[in-house]
Amino acid sequence: MKNKKTLIIIFTIIILTILSGAVYAYFASQIESNGDFSVSLDNANVRITKNQILNGKLNVELENSGKEEQYARIKIVAPEFIKLTSTSTYWKLEDDGYWYYSNMLEPGEKSSVLQLDINVKGTQNRDFKIVTNVESTNVWYDGNGRPYANWEFTYKN
């Protein structure tokens, strides 16, 4: 009886030893790596640095005074008897009535001057007022990394 007990204990030791031996036979390794960074999302901030009429021409210049790249556009509100035309580089009048600046403005960068010829219909002298509105938007990127302006997100200054 005593021998039987001893045998059971011994065989239990054997089984446990085999099992533990099997587990420790595997080779495994692990490393961990961590990292973080923060992003800064600044407001679109384009301001008018020049808005003057000189020799029958309206001159408008913009500056990106924010910390992010921006696209900008201008809408000139003028009476109906005024027709505004321009051949200024980088500026283009679109069907929606906005003058679009084609280049992205880097922080601190000024646009080229939008020079508009003021053509008054008729010969009668008239007083008039011209209002310049500027809109800007943060730069978006498409799937290929190309920048573009998304005018759905526009902030009017």
Added chain:
Amino acid sequence: MRKTKIFTITLALATVMSLYPIKRANAILNSGTTIGVCIVENGERLEKDDDEDEFTLFESIDTSKTRIGKKYPYEVCAKNSGDMNEFVRVIITKNITCDDNKKISPSLFILEFDDGTNWLTDEKTVTENGVTMYCKKMITPGEETANFIKSYMLDNKAWGLINEETVTEENGYKTMNINYQLDNASISLNITIEAVQASNGADVIENIWGIEAELNDDETEIISIN
């Protein structure tokens, strides 16, 4: 006397049997006795000081110029730094944390993973926080895996997440100030890389990683995981 004899024989038997799996493993491996894995970020193997527990990501990258919506190349792979063949898996976790602890979906931090050519995605682990992926190919000593991450970007949707809008007026000009949720938020990434011996691969993977893996005939590639 008889008892002592039985005990001695049993002890000898136990020792031989317990050492057998190691001996067998080494015999099958026949390629060394150490297993190791390291992380390679944009072609550079990351190093750490002895007193550090973890490797640090993004250290060699100028993340201060990260722009919303722009995709940045970010290639990360594993390398076998041991001297035996191994199978590798990666556990990737990402998070976005704001100063005010406002919850922002980590899905705004987009990681471009391997498209399935070289890594198997464990679909059960896919969440907006991360994923676990298994390198299909057995990696030999000194060999690098294919990149499991290829690029990162912050989703354009971040422009739409706004805390507050205020309008101020000065010198006849109105200015709208927008406080974005993602402004000054911390984007974090954690990558754990695990390697197991390739020898007896299916059993080892099941025992250590707890998944069933089907290997090809010569046991050098994981065909599927379950």
